[in-house]
Structure formats: C-alpha cells, structure tokens
Amino acid sequence: MREFFLNSGIYFEENVPLKKLTTFGTGGPARYVVQPKDEREISAVLTYLKQNDVPYFCLGGGSNVLASDDGFSGVVIVVGRFMSQIFFENGLLVAQAGAKACQVAHFACINGLSGAEFLAGIPACMGGAAYMNAGCFDREMSDVVAGVKAADENGEKEFGHARCGFAYRKSVFQSNGMIVTRVLLALKPEKPEKIRAAMKEILEKKKLTQPLEYPSAGSIFRAEGGAPAGLLIDRAGLKGLRAGGAEISLKHANFIVNKGGATAKDILELMDAAGSAVKRKFGVVLRPEIKYLGDTDDIGRLSYSFTL
Numbered sequence: 267m268r269e270f271f272l273n274s275g276i277y278f279e280e281n282v283p284l285k286k287l288t289t290f291g292t293g294g295p296a297r298y299v300v301q302p303k304d305e306r307e308i309s310a311v312l313t314y315l316k317q318n319d320v321p322y323f324c325l326g327g328g329s330n331v332l333a334s335d336d337g338f339s340g341v342v343i344v345v346g347r348f349m350s351q352i353f354f355e356n357g358l359l360v361a362q363a364g365a366k367a368c369q370v371a372h373f374a375c376i377n378g379l380s381g382a383e384f385l386a387g388i389p390a391c392m393g394g395a396a397y398m399n400a401g402c403f404d405r406e407m408s409d410v411v412a413g414v415k416a417a418d419e420n421g422e423k424e425f426g427h428a429r430c431g432f433a434y435r436k437s438v439f440q441s442n443g444m445i446v447t448r449v450l451l452a453l454k455p456e457k458p459e460k461i462r463a464a465m466k467e468i469l470e471k472k473k474l475t476q477p478l479e480y481p482s483a484g485s486i487f488r489a490e491g492g493a494p495a496g497l498l499i500d501r502a503g504l505k506g507l508r509a510g511g512a513e514i515s516l517k518h519a520n521f522i523v524n525k526g527g528a529t530a531k532d533i534l535e536l537m538d539a540a541g542s543a544v545k546r547k548f549g550v551v552l553r554p555e556i557k558y559l560g561d562t563d564d565i566g567r568l569s570y571s572f573t574l
C-alpha cells in the first residue's frame with residue numbers, strides 16, 4: 267500500500283493518532299491517513315482500496331465521530347485542508363468538501379448572502395455537513411443545498427437537491443458510499459450587518475446551552491419523535507455520570523464530554539448507561555447520531571439494542 271501512495275503522489279501519513287483528527291479527542295493510531303487534493307485522487311484511492319479489499323473511512327472535521335482506542339488498521343481518507351476552497355460559480359456559492367462550515371458562513375456573510383448563518387456554530391467540514399444534513403435552530407443543510415458533487419472509483423457525479431435524499435440527519439451519501447467533493451449553496455441577498463447579528467445570536471445561544479468548553483462530538487443521540495434525548499437522559503438522572511475521563515454533560519445531557527484523558531471505552535460505557543436507563547424508564551430507544559471509526563462497530567454492539 268505504501269508503494270501505491272508513494273507512486274501516486276497522494277499525500278499520506280502512517281500511524282496517525284486518531285485523537286488528533288477527532289473533536290472528541292479519543293482514538294489510537296490509524297495505519298494510514300491520506301489527504302487527497304481533488305476528486306481524481308479520491309477516485310484513484312478508492313479504486314486501489316476496493317480492488318485490494320482494504321477497509322477505509324472518510325473523515326471531514328471529525329466532529330461527529332468516536333474513534334476506537336485500538337485505532338484503525340485500514341485507511342482514513344481525510345477530505346480537509348487540501349480541498350477547502352470557497353468560491354462562486356453560476357450564481358451559487360461553491361464550497362469544496364474540506365472547507366470549514368464556519369468559514370463558509372463568514373464567506374457568505376461578507377458577500378451579503380443569507381441562509382448559511384447556522385453553519386457558523388457547527389464544527390464541521392462541508393462534506394461532513396452535507397453527509398449528515400447537519401443543522402441547528404430550525405435550519406439544516408437541505409434548506410440551502412442546491413446540489414452536491416461526490417466521487418467514487420468511477421469518477422465524480424453531481425446530485426441535484428432532489429437526489430441528495432435529505433431527511434433528518436440523513437442523506438443519500440450515507441448509503442451510496444460516495445465521497446462528497448463539493449457542496450453548492452443557493453443563498454439570498456441580505457445586509458452583512460443583519461447576517462452578522464444572526465450569526466452572533468446563534469453562537470451565543472450555543473454557548474449558553476452546550477458544553478463548548480470541553481471536547482465532545484455534539485449530540486450523541488438522534489432527536490426523533492417525543493421528548494428530546496437530552497431531556498430523557500436528564501430525567502433518568504444521569505447528568506454528571508462519569509466513566510473514566512468522560513462525563514454526561516451537566517449543561518446538556520445529550521452531550522458526553524471529555525474532561526481529560528477519556529477513552530472511547532469510557533464514552534461507550536456512558537452511551538450504554540444512557541441508552542439502557544432511558545429504555546428502562548421511558549420505553550424510548552435512543553438511536554446514536556455519532557459514527558464509529560474502528561475495526562469493529564462498537565456502537566452497534568452496545569448492550570441495549572437499537573436499529574439505525
């Protein structure tokens with residue numbers, strides 16, 4: 267594999283600690299991390315990995331991922347800084363998938379375009395935001411995405427909004443296995459002062475309600491039907507519950523925070539405690555929103571059973 271990366275000229279590193287690539291700050295070494303600079307390199311890597319049956323995982327900002335303490339023996343494809351341009355094309359704001367969501371929000375703001383304000387408070391890259399249909403305060407990616415470009419071993423394809431399969435924290439890219447390369451946004455003209463004020467309000471609301479002072483991966487469980495997951499976990503009396511260096515946040519019970527030296531095992535233990543208690547007390551099955559990066563799907567193996 268090393269030879270393939272060397273010959274292809276694709277940027278790669280070996281034995282990279284995943285705790286450096288994820289906002290939770292957990293994770294052992296990834297055998298290889300590659301950072302493609304365009305869709306052609308993505309297709310070349312995927313062709314090689316699929317032909318040789320090598321497991322891989324695509325990572326953006328790493329803000330919705332729990333990485334295994336044992337690391338990952340496959341290849342992590344980081345769509346990040348080498349694919350992070352933001353520009354205009356045919357009246358749309360185009361963000362390469364590695365562009366940071368907050369930078370897209372600021373770029374839209376200085377260009378007097380409204381609609382992307384909610385992205386200011388999401389620590390994602392645009393590919394991850396499209397993949398997750400990320401959103402907050404009643405706005406989500408599907409409200410502003412005109413289209414998405416994505417690549418696999420057969421090259422790059424464009425998906426119009428209707429073909430992106432957006433639903434609550436879902437998109438077609440979660441099932442078609444393609445890697446998002448570009449996100450096209452349709453935004454509306456507005457005065458930059460008004461946009462800036464809206465972004466400030468969003469950031470202040472987040473700071474008040476979320477434990478942003480500690481590493482986390484945002485909401486652990488999905489918010490579907492009935493009472494929000496955080497409220498149920500709170501009512502089950504689990505706020506402040508600790509396992510090793512991890513804690514169910516006192517500020518927002520759907521956040522697990524890394525208070526120092528937390529392992530993935532600690533976090534899984536708290537997820538299991540929350541899922542089991544909420545199921546037992548309220549008959550509600552919490553479904554994880556975060557994704558697992560490791561050789562085995564340890565979230566799928568939590569002892570309380572759920573289906574995704």
Ligand SMILES: Cc1cc2nc3c(=O)[nH]c(=O)nc-3n(C[C@H](O)[C@H](O)[C@H](O)COP(=O)(O)OP(=O)(O)OC[C@H]3O[C@@H](n4cnc5c(N)ncnc54)[C@H](O)[C@@H]3O)c2cc1C
Nearest residue numbers: 326327328329330390391393394395400401402445446484
């Ligand atoms: C403090 C904090 C606050 C948060 N607040 C919010 C919020 O308000 N709303 C919200 O929705 N989320 C929130 N999140 C969660 C997270 O930011 C989102 O889920 C975000 O969309 C993840 O983007 P990412 O680039 O970090 O993706 P990653 O965490 O790197 O990956 C998440 C998933 O996307 C896939 N993926 C990433 N990039 C690509 C790509 N280019 N192509 C294909 N698949 C890809 C990965 O394989 C993985 O399955 C928060 C997280 C934190 C830490």
